[in-house]
Amino acid sequence: MSDHREVAPPEPGAAWPALTDATRAALREILVHGVLSRAEIARSLGLSRASLTRAVRTLQEYRFVTEVGTGLRGVTGRPSELLRASSGAWEFLGIKLTADRLYAAVTDLGGRVLALHEEAVSDTGPQALVRQVTEVVRVLRAASPAICALGVSVPGDVVTRGGVSVVEVSQFLGWRDVPLSGLLETATGLVTYASNDVDALTAKEHWIGAGAGVRSMALVTVGTGVGFGLVTNGEVSEGAHGRFGRVGHLPVYGGGPDCGVGHHGCVSSYLPSSIIARNAGAVDEGYDEVVERARTGEPRALQALRDAGTALGALLSTVVTLVDPESIVLTGDGLPVYDIARAEVDEAFRRGLRPYEAAVTVVVQPFEFSEWARAAAVLAIRRSLRS
Template identity: 50%
Template sequence: METTSVGAPLSGLERGTLRELLVHGPRSRAEIARELGMSRASLTRVTRALVDQGLVTEGALELRGATGRPSEVLHVRPEGRRFLGVKLTSDRLFAVVTDLTARPLAEYEEALRSRSVEDAVAQIGGAYERLSREHPDISAAGIGLAGEVVSVSGRQIVLQSPFLGWREVPLADLVGERLGVPATAENDVRALTAAEHWFGVGAGYESMVLITVGTGIGVGMVVDDRVVVGAGGKAGNLEHLPIDPGGPRCQRGHRGCLASYLSNAAIVAALRTPGLDYASVLDLARGGDPAALQAFRDAGHALGVLAATLANTLDPEKIVVTGDGIAVTELARAEVDAAIATHRSPDEAPLALDIQPFEFAEWARAGAVLAIRDFLRF
C-alpha cells in the first residue's frame, strides 16, 4: 500500500505554484512564471521543492503555444496528499477521503449519536480512524456545517449552528486535537461554493453564485476568483430578503421574506394541515394537489426574486442552485423564470440557472476542499 509523507510547510511561492497547477491544470514552467511573476531561478527552486515533497511531477515535453519549442509540463501528483472531509447535518455525519485533487477515494456515513459537541467530535474521530485504515497518512481535515463560522484571534469558532444547537464552539481546535492533524471548519454553503469553484461546476469561472434551498436557504459567492466571506463572516445571509410585504411571517417574525416562502418548513406551513412533512407535501404536489402546487409556485417566485437580485448585484458568470429543496425548480420553473424576468432589465441576457442535485457526499468532499485550501493557506 502506497503511503504519503508530510514534509515541511510550504512557502508562499510553493503554495502559489501548487494552486496554479491544481486549479488550472498542467502548466509549463514558463506559463507558471508568467502567471505568478516569478523569476526563472525562483521557479526552479520552487519546482524542486514540490517534486521532493511528492506534490508535483514533471511530464513529457509538450508544445504549449502556436510557436516556439516544446516545454516540459508540470503536473500535480494526486496521491501526494490525502484529506478528510466531513459534512454534519442535524442527525447524520458524512465523511470522505480525497486525494490532492479532491477526487474521492472512500466514503462513509452514519447517524449522529447525539447533538452534543463531544459526541460529534468523537464520531469524526471514529470516521477518521475507519477511513485511514485503507487510506493512511491523511494530512488534514475539513468540516462543513450549517451555521455561522468565524475566525476569532486566529481560531475558527462556530458562533451558532441552530440545527445542532451549538453556540461558540471551537470545532476546528477540538477536531484537530482529536485527530492529531490540522483541522478547519466552515459554513457548509461557503465550503461547497469553494469546492465547486476550484474542482466542480464553477471551475474556470472568476465569479459565481451558489444558492442552496431546503431546510435552510444559503448563498455562497465568488467575486474576482475569491469566495466572499464578509467582514463578520456572514456574507450571503439573505434568508430575510423581502419578497411580499403582505406575505406570511417567518419564524423570526418577518412578514413576506424569502424564508417565509422558500424554506421546506415554509412550504409545509403553507398547507396549514397538521401532520404533514416536506416529503408528504412534495408527493401531494407531484400528484396535482392544488394547495401543494401553489406552495411550490410561491416558493419558485421567491427563488426567482433571489436569483435576479444576486444577478443584478454581482453580475456573476454562473448561478448554481442545489439543496434538498431543489424540487422547487422542477415543480415551479415557470414561476422562477417569470420572477427573474420581472426583476431583471429587459436588456439583460437571459439568466441561465445551473440546477445541481448534489448528494451529501459532495458536501463532505467540500470539507476536504476546505482542508486542501487551508493546506495552501488560500
C-alpha cells in the same frame, strides 16, 4: 553554486511543509487548472525561469506534483513538460455535519474522491459530536494513512479567534461558541479547519466544480435552509463576522406568512423545505411527499411549490442586481422547486431584473451530500496552501 537540497519524501500523514510564496502559488495554479506546463505557470505568475525551476523541484521532491508527459502548449508549438497534482502522498478528509447525518469524503491533493462514508448523528451536543467525528477519523485514517488534514463544514456562523475556528452559532446543531477546530485537533491529532458549509461548497464549486475558471460566481442553495455564497475577483467572500450571505430573510412579498422568526413574506416564508411542507398543509408529511403531491397536480401542494418558485426567482434576480456575477450555481436538496415551478422562477427572475436583460448563466448542479463532504476536504487543501 546550486542551492539545491534533497528533501526526504513525505511519510504517510506527514505534516504539511513550509513552502515559499512562489512554490505555494505554483502548486495552487496546478491544482486549480489540473494540468499545466512550466511555461504556463511561469507566464501566469510572472516567475523567472530560475524561480520556477526551484518551485517545481520542491513540489516534485515533496511529491506534490508529478510529470504526465509532454504536450504542445502555447503559441510556440514546442513540446512542453506537463505537471499535475500527485495522488497517494497527500490525502485530506472532509466532514459535513447536519442535524441528523454525518457525511465524510477522503480526497487526494487534486480534490478527487478516494473514499466516502456516512452515518447517522444521534447526539448533536458538541462533546458527543466531537467524539463521533474522532471515531470516524480513526477509522478512515486506518484505511488512508496519507490523510494529513481535516476539514469540517457546519451549518452556522464560523469565525476565527486566535487561530481557532469557532462556531459562534448554529441553529441546526443547537451550538453557540464552540471552538470546533481546537477540540478536533486535540482529539484527532490532525490539523483541522472548520467553515460554514455554504462557504466551503462555494469555494469547491469555484475551484473544481461548476464555477471553475470564472472570476465571479454566486452560489445559491435551497433545501433545509437557503444559502448564498459569492466569489469576486477569484476569491470567496466570507464577511467580517462569519455571517456573509444571509439572504433567507430578503422580502419577496408584501405581507405573507411568518417565516418563524417574525418576518412576513421573506424568502424563508416560502422556500425552505419544511416551510413548503407547512404551506402545503402537510401536517404529517415531509417535503418529499409534498413534491409527489405537486407532481400529480394536487392544488395546495402545487401552490406551495409555485410560491416557493416565485421566491427563488426573486432571490436570483436580487443576486444578479447586487453583485452581477458571471454565473449562478443553484444546488441543494430542494431543487424540485426549480423543476416543478420553473415557470414561476423564470417569471419572477425576469420581473426582478426589468428593464435589464440577465447577462448571467444559471447552472443547476445536481445535489449530493457527498459533494458537501468533498467541499470540506477541499477546504482543508485550500487552508493548507495558505500555511
